[in-house]
Amino acid sequence: MKRNQDWDGKVEMITVSIDEDLDRAVEVVAKQHWNQTTNMATSLDKLKDVGVSVVPVTIIVAADGTIATMAGSHALDVEKEVKALLARQLNK
Numbered sequence: 001m002k003r004n005q006d007w008d009g010k011v012e013m014i015t016v017s018i019d020e021d022l023d024r025a026v027e028v029v030a031k032q033h034w035n036q037t038t039n040m041a042t043s044l045d046k047l048k049d050v051g052v053s054v055v056p057v058t059i060i061v062a063a064d065g066t067i068a069t070m071a072g073s074h075a076l077d078v079e080k081e082v083k084a085l086l087a088r089q090l091n092k
Contacts (some may be wrong), residue, residue, distance in 0.1 A: 004079070010089065011068075011082050012061040017022050022044040060085065 002040050015037050017025035022041055042057065052059075056073040060081055068085045069076065 004082070007082055007086070010063045010086060013078075014041045014059055014061065016047065016055075016057070017041045018047065018055060063089070 013036070015029065015034055017028070017040070019025040019041070023034060025041055047055065047057075052070070054072045058069075058071060058073045058076045059067055060069040060078070062068040062085060069081045
């Protein structure tokens with residue numbers, strides 16, 4: 001989130017891996033420099049238990065801990081969605 005420092009403390013970015021090879025997932029996180037996100041590994045079945053039906057998925061979590069947006073990663077413009085979320089939070 002270095003590119004969007006105004007998001008700090010207002011939104012959380014989560015990456016989730018469902019790879020069988022956890023070492024490979026760790027390599028990808030390191031290579032992508034995803035050190036400003038919360039990174040976790042789980043199974044597809046556990047994701048389905050919490051309502052995730054498509055992967056890859058992007059989940060945007062608001063500062064109050066609620067899921068603001070969740071959609072297939074290819075269908076979501078993260079910067080646009082976060083800007084809209086922050087605008088809604090300002091209007092509260």
